[in-house]
Amino acid sequence: MTTKTSEVSVSSSKILWVDDEIDLLKSNIMFLRQKGFDVSEVNNGEDAIALILTENFDLVFMDEMMPGMGGLEALVKIKEIKPNLPVVMVTKNETETLMEEAIGQKISDYLIKPVNPTQVLLVCKKILESKRIKGNTVSRDYILEFNKISALLYENPTWSEWIDIYNKLTNREIEIDTHPELGLKQMLTDQKKECNVEFSKFIENEYVKWVNGFDDKPTLSHEIMEKYVFPELPDYDSVFFFVVDCMRLDQWLMMEKFLHPYFDIKKDYYYSLLPTATPYSRNAIFAGLYPSDIEKHYSDLWKADDDLENSKNNFEKEFLQKLIDRKRIKLRNELRYTKIMDSDFSRGIESKILSFSGSHLNAIVINFLDMMVHSRSDYAILKEIAPDEAAFRSLTASWFEHSSFFGMLRQLSAKPNIKVIITTDHGSIRCLHGVKVFGDRDTATNLRYKYGRNVKAEPRNAIFVKKPLDYKLPVRNNMVSYIIAKEDFYFVYPTDFHKYLNQYNDTFQHGGISLEEMILPIVSLESKAR
Secondary structure (H helix, E strand, O other): OOOOOOOOOHHHOEEEEEOOOHHHHHHHHHHHHHOOOEEEEEOOHHHHHHHHHHOOOOEEEEEOOOOOOOHHHHHHHHHHHOOOOOEEEEEOOOOHHHHHHHHHOOOOEEEEOOOOHHHHHHHHHHHHOHHHHHHHHHHHHHHHHHHHHHHHHOOOOOHHHHHHHHHHHHHHHHHHHOOHHHOOHHHHHHHHHHHHHHHHHHHHHHHHHHHOOOOOOOOEHHHHHHHHHHHHHHHOOEEEEEEEOOOOHHHHHHHHOOOOOOEEEEEEEEEOOOOOOHHHHHHHHHHOOOHHHHHHHOHHHHOOOOOHHHHOOOOHHHHHHHHHHHOOOOOOOOOEEEEEOOHHHHHHHHHOHHHHHHOOEEEEEEOHHHHHHHHHHHOHHHHHHOOOHHHHHHHHHHHHHOOHHHHHHHHHHOOOOEEEEEEOOOOOEEEOEEEEOEOOOOOOOOOOEEEEOOOEOOOOOEEEEOOHHHHOOOOOOOOOEEEEEEOOEEEEOOOOHHHHHHHHOOEEEOOOEOHHHHEEEEEEEEEOOO
């Protein structure tokens, strides 16, 4: 398979070298010309500025000490004229203050005199050709990885191998985002689709075994508190457990990069229960029970509202407190539970987050990403801003960088003896294929799963759950069955089929079976200030 690469020729790269002793640098300049670079030379800052105003250069080598306009002064003026033009400072002065001043003015690199041709060439390649070189490496590595993943799909991957496959695909997606010129995006998209086809078959074969006591299984939603949160309580003054609703692995990776200066980060993975939707997966996290067991043991809470989809998760704190009592967890003070639904409330929590460290266990739910997913379906402007997964990742990074959530984490990183754990209840998938579903008027409205008395869809598009208890799902007076969408399908009723097919096409949804919805990160943050 061939791929496009960016063939940047060095002969197209124009370099300006500015030095009052330019004649002493002839050997370096001749060497660069032999390598195909177009090099212009001037011996003062004023002439350099004049040339930059009239010609386009790709790189400037600037002497720091020159009569008249010195290198630093010229650097400031260059950045005013062309902020993105790379400048390499060349100096005899190795003082720290000079380097800090030059770096503060956004130099791209610096060289200490005397310089030799090899040093100069390496700097040119790093600045002018690094993207091409990195792109070639990305392309080569992905082709090798593509072949390995394709081969593994025919060997019936285990649940842990599926985590590894999804990890590789996700990291490649993020890497390829920065190299659109390689033409690898469609190839990766097609492979990911193939993986989701096989993953859906895998879940269809294995899931019922997992929830019915099969030993070789991944960690599931209802095991999160006992496996990752409760064991930390004896060793820390305060444990913060954040659940970011509807957070995919790729979105977490975009957020994680902002946290490296503040925390040592450890990451593990778990599988969401089905359906991958808030009433099931998040209730299971806080209750420490399968949804069918929640219905059985806490019917007063589970059925507090006849419409579970509208009541959503109104009793998470109660479920968590019952789990704490059931496991005989001894907290030093009362459980603190907070659900953040809007930006004003979030800013209020950010302003007092350090006071929360007085509580032994803090459970905080953040709903922004889920709201962003649903808003993209409803508002054309968001669909324009985030037309695909790459843009959706970028939007997530932009939100997080300026969010109160990030502000909370920064503050907590400076507090001694605090543990932060972050996860999500489910992910989402970009739905591109609508299929017909049949059911009565009481059938649930979610686009990726349905429950009701007579729900039907094509078996190739969905798992049909005739016996809910086999899947540890609520039986609802033994009057319902479920269907759960596979891959990137979404359900549309025959009435006004084309209207709703178009309305929900290319929207992010959750509730079904896909790598993006089911394989989820759970992250442990340890302050670097500890």
